[in-house]
Amino acid sequence: MTTTELIYQRFWHSAVTRLAEEEVMSITNFLDSHTEIRVILKIGVSDLLIRDAVVETFREKDRKSAEPLIYRPALQGIKAYFGAGKPVKEAMSSQPQLVEPVLENIMAVIQAESYFYQERGFESAEAYDEFWDQNYRGTCKYYSNLELVQERFMANIQPKRRSTHLFGRYRNVAVFSLGPETLQVNVNFSDSFHEMAMSFTCRGKEYRVDNIEAWMLRCPDQICREAVLDLQGVVGLDLAGAQEKEIMKRTGGGQGCTHLGLMTVDAVRALQAVG
Numbered sequence: 001m002t003t004t005e006l007i008y009q010r011f012w013h014s015a016v017t018r019l020a021e022e023e024v025m026s027i028t029n030f031l032d033s034h035t036e037i038r039v040i041l042k043i044g045v046s047d048l049l050i051r052d053a054v055v056e057t058f059r060e061k062d063r064k065s066a067e068p069l070i071y072r073p074a075l076q077g078i079k080a081y082f083g084a085g086k087p088v089k090e091a092m093s094s095q096p097q098l099v100e101p102v103l104e105n106i107m108a109v110i111q112a113e114s115y116f117y118q119e120r121g122f123e124s125a126e127a128y129d130e131f132w133d134q135n136y137r138g139t140c141k142y143y144s145n146l147e148l149v150q151e152r153f154m155a156n157i158q159p160k161r162r163s164t165h166l167f168g169r170y171r172n173v174a175v176f177s178l179g180p181e182t183l184q185v186n187v188n189f190s191d192s193f194h195e196m197a198m199s200f201t202c203r204g205k206e207y208r209v210d211n212i213e214a215w216m217l218r219c220p221d222q223i224c225r226e227a228v229l230d231l232q233g234v235v236g237l238d239l240a241g242a243q244e245k246e247i248m249k250r251t252g253g254g255q256g257c258t259h260l261g262l263m264t265v266d267a268v269r270a271l272q273a274v275g
Contacts (some may be wrong), residue, residue, distance in 0.1 A: 004184070005177045008033060008274045010266070012171040014104055016112035018164050022046065024112065026080070028105040032273065034061035039101045043080045043109055045119045050075045055098050071095060073102070080106045111191065112167035114157055125154035138254045141227040142220060153220045157193065167192050171263070173270040183207070185270065187263040194219055198231070198263050206238035207271050214260055227257035231264070239268045 010032040019025045019042065026041045036058040042051045053076070057069040073095065078087045084106050092099050113120060117128040129152050136143045142153075169191035176184040178201065187198040196219070200212035212235060214228045230252030237250055244265050251261040 003177075003179070006174060007177050007183075008173075008175040008270060010173045010270050010273065012104060012169070012266075014108035014167075014169045015165065016108050016167040018116075018166060023051065024109070024116070024166065026105045026109050026112070028101050028108065030101045030104070034273075035059055037098070037101050039098075039105050041075070041080065041102070041105050041109070045116055046121075048080045048109065048113075048120075050078050050080055052076065053102070055095075055102070057098075071098065073098070075102070080109045082110065108167055108169055111169070111193065114154065115162045115166045126152075129154050140224075140258045141230075141252070141255055142224055144254050145223050148223050149221045150223075151221050153193075156220045171266065173266055175270055175274055181205070183271070183274075185267045187267050189259060189263055190218075194259055196257075196259065196263075198260065198267070200234070200267070202239060202271070206240045207268075208238050209234050209236060211235060219257075224257060227252055227255070227260055230256040231260060234264060239271060242268060 010030070012028065012030055014026065014028040016024055016026045022045050024043050024045055026043060028039045030037045038056045038058070040054045043049065044051060053073050055071040055073060057071070060069070073092045075088065075091050078084055078091065085103060088102055088106070089096070089099050092102065114128070117125070122128040122131065132143070132153065133146060137146070138144050142149060170189070172188045174186045176186070178184050181204050182201065184199065184201050189196050195217040196215060198212065198214040201210045202208055203210060212231050214231050216225050216228060219225060233250040233252065234247070247264050247268065248256075248261040251257075251264050
């Protein structure tokens, strides 16, 4: 008889709120069995430049502390947008384990921009859609098939305006043991614009994927749902040695869903934590 046992979980929560007319705050919380981290970024609205950054570590494996460990990375002046990865990693070279939650925060800011696009210099929602059409064409199922899109992204956003809470995102990975050398990984993702889930089984020390399923409950357009089929590209893949670029390619690349790809990457990091 097969016994299912939960052996590991990791949780992410990100939220972007309006602090003042010219400033937003992005907070990301990360928790798993060993770690609890909170990242706080204060960012200018018109230029998206980081004005202040704080990382608080409340729990950490193999380390006990009566007070949170406070780290203030020198991120001031870095633009919280696409391309921030390299300067953030350079600025945080002494604390590489904290780079991921900082970049998670920046991803949330990019999504929140949809609610202050005019202050970013775009005259209309249509102009903002056009900016994404031109700059991100070919990056995912939606932006690789614009001729098939039935509803534009900005028309899809509900409610149309937000004054304080701009964006929220939740993600969870749970790893279950199904028996000797057999694991099941479930990933759930929900944010202000999307809602989806993924489940797959893998075997052996290489974490070779046996099968995979995914579902979308909310997404910007029907064309996005076709990306679920592209996940079959990871069947047979040894996740233990897989790099992020390979995973994104095997989950569809420019014809896949970026979120499903990153969910798979997060699943691999959870497997690495299980060891």
